[in-house]
Amino acid sequence: MTTTAAPEAGRRAVRKDKSGPGAPAPRAPRFGRLRQIGLPYLLLLPALLLELLVHLVPMVIGIVVSFKELTQFYIRNWGSAPWAGLDNYSVSIDFNAPVGKALLASFVTTCLFTVLSVGLCWLLGVTAAIFLQENFRGRGLLRTIFLVPYALPVYAAVITWAFMFQRDNGLVNGVLSDLGITDGSSFWLIGDNAFVTLLVVSVWKGWPFAFLMLMAGLQNIPRDLYEAAALDGAGIWQQIRKITMPSLAPVNQVLVLVLFLWTFNDFNTPFVLFGKAAPESADLISLHIYQSSFQTWNFGTGSAMSVLLLLFLLVVTGVYLAFTSRGSRGRKA
């Protein structure tokens, strides 16, 4: 900190009194100083421009488009699409009409799916991380194996799951009928079962990230805590409950939020698993919006839905951060 603050102070002194002999003399006069002030901005420029082009400007345009009647006739020249006022929004949230009803159903499905998936990912992650905390033979190998779902490209992994869930030649039905649980003719990729299928694949794909983060969190717990607890006669289960779990709170705060956002916005898994049209039971919101935009070429309504989704995520994130931050402050006090 001090090293960057010093030239800053020097520069200010120079500006005040240009001919001051006491001011530290920079190697290049004036122009050099200007360059030094501009340098950080210059370094940031490429990142900033690209983020503007791909994220921020599209977001603004998305908001504008959500107030327009943008159908396939105006794609080439979207500026000329007529204004629609709040029509796109009222269509999206009119839960008595088909469009709004489908959106609401998709939203409810996505919420349920997200809660279950994040919960299971976290549970598997924290259990595996705690069990791998202590060193034993094969620990390194297991850690590598557990990261495989994270490393595999989504489509390669999910397409394999799609094969396993095939009705006639898939592993799941094969095993279920061998064990005598079902007759092996269940559909897994259509109908109500699709929700379970999506959940299994999503947890398989998502839990290694929780594991990774929680493992790192565990490494920061000082050893003395455990030693002191052991001296006081606390058993291993008690140590986990009283020391490990509370120490993970800061990691959990970030992790749960990130898992929530990723899972809620997940497009890749249902898209590869089910194709462009997901069964109703597994119709996640991203895929739903994609389908209602690119299938019907109605970008106005699709954008309105996207904006509503963003608003929802912003509110949830804000409430979550306010709630968890207050909680952690309370704990510290």
Place this chain on the structure above:
Amino acid sequence: MPGPTTRSPMAAPPSFLWTRRVFLTLLTGFVLLPVFVMVSSSLKPLADVTGKFQWLPSSITVRPYLDIWKTVPLADYFVNSLIVAGAATGCSVVIAVFAAYAVSRYNFRGKRAFTVTVLSTQMFPGILFLLPLFLIYVNIGNATGIALFGSRIGLIITYLTFSLPFSIWMLIGYFDSVPRDLDEAAKVDGCGPVGALFRVIVPAALPGIVAVAVYAFMTAWGEVLFASVMTNDTTRTLAVGLQGYATQNDVYWNQVMAASLVVSIPVVAGFLLLQRYLVAGLTAGAVK
């Protein structure tokens, strides 16, 4: 050898050890099941994957590995993915290095606004800017003749911004851990700010840069949503191309599995070789 990660000096009770053994065995099975299916099915003749599921091939064949290149133009997709992911990675790393250097080493107006804005783009649902980005690319194409939509360049630009926020964030952490005295000393020795970056900071933070590169490559290699909208027949990447086997009337599942395995090799190999760096980089932020 009790390292800092070891929990307790006390011997764990059998109940703990057994729970651990059972849990870890089941979890390993769950994790490796698709990998097993992928490998085993890719070595099966077609008859084995059309009937009831069998764990092992009735006879082992490498035919699927030869056929995958003919059923769909997999080699073209492969090349497209390599170009797109490679270019996106290269650009992303260079841009992230510059940005992280500015944030780590300079105080300037708007610094916090920059980091917050860039990081918050991570939470936007991709679907929100897919539609407008599609419009922007189409309109830029109409206005200037630079084809961004359907071209590799459009995809490269898109992907590099996906990995950029997290890469910058990771690198700030790495750069902060390089002592400032080092680059101050280099500046005294006559290096400019950019010279100090490349001669001192980049070599010192090389593990972080490797981590960022692996992350950026994985991100670009695995993306499906934008690839499915923004590519055409000649620029199609593996993410979309792989579905070519599955959407035809006859699904050659043995070929699908072989192709899945083949396209996974570059990223999985890279990940396993460099996992130490990536794991450290990915978790640096959570721990701090």
